[in-house]
Amino acid sequence: MWLLAITGRAIALALSSLLALSLLVPTAATARSEVLSTAPSGVTFISGGISEEGVDRLRGMETDFNLKMVFALNNGEYVSDVKVQVVDPSGNVVLDTMTEGPWLLAKLPAGNYSVNATYGRATERRVVAVAPAALKTVDFRWKAE
Numbered sequence: 001m002w003l004l005a006i007t008g009r010a011i012a013l014a015l016s017s018l019l020a021l022s023l024l025v026p027t028a029a030t031a032r033s034e035v036l037s038t039a040p041s042g043v044t045f046i047s048g049g050i051s052e053e054g055v056d057r058l059r060g061m062e063t064d065f066n067l068k069m070v071f072a073l074n075n076g077e078y079v080s081d082v083k084v085q086v087v088d089p090s091g092n093v094v095l096d097t098m099t100e101g102p103w104l105l106a107k108l109p110a111g112n113y114s115v116n117a118t119y120g121r122a123t124e125r126r127v128v129a130v131a132p133a134a135l136k137t138v139d140f141r142w143k144a145e
Contacts (some may be wrong), residue, residue, distance in 0.1 A: 034058065041094040043086070049103035050080065058103050065105040066130050071117065073109070076123045078102035080131040082140070083118040 004135070034057055037054035044065075049055045062068060071082045080102055086095040089112055109134040117124050117140045124140045 009046060011023045024062060030092055031085075036127065037097075038099070039095045042110055043106055044097045045095060046108040047077070047080075047097065047104045048101040049099040054101060055103070062115070062135055065107045065112075066110075066132065066135055067106045067108055067128065068135055069104040069106075069115065069117065069136065070103075070139050071099060071102045071119065072139070074141050075144040077144065079119055079142070081119070083116075085116045087114045087116070098110060 010059070034046060034054050036044065037048050038044050046061065046065075048056065049058050051095065061116055067086075070078075074079045077142055078101075080099050082099040082104075084095065084097055084099060084104060086106065086108065088094050094108065094113070095106055105108055108130045110130055113128050113130060115126045116140065117126075119140075119142045122142050124142065126138050126140070128136060128138055
């Protein structure tokens with residue numbers, strides 16, 4: 001019985017220590033989300049919007065970009081971890097990334113692009129005309145399962 005009491009206290013102490021540590025360490029999505037990045041092609045982009053604070057931050061940056069993509073299910077639930085490929089008319093992939101939230105902002109040279117967005121096993125495709133100084137918003141929706 002004495003051994004059980006010590007073991008129980010030790011387990012409780014270990015669990016509370018782990019909980020305290022988990023509050024100090026950011027999650028993977030938070031740590032990488034909303035970080036300005038540059039693709040090998042030179043396209044600047046940022047993904048995020050997981051929290052209200054993240055959405056506000058990206059809204060404040062919209063004027064620096066000319067393409068905004070929003071990812072959600074048909075029921076309105078936002079999704080992340082969407083594989084996005086933006087392809088120019090010559091067939092060159094100018095952006096290839098996995099989203100860190102339901103929003104992706106990109107700064108592309110003016111022109112027409114094919115955008116392939118894959119969530120789970122379903123791919124949605126859009127043809128997008130991007131102007132140099134105007135923000136084009138494209139919504140992608142998948143069936144809620």
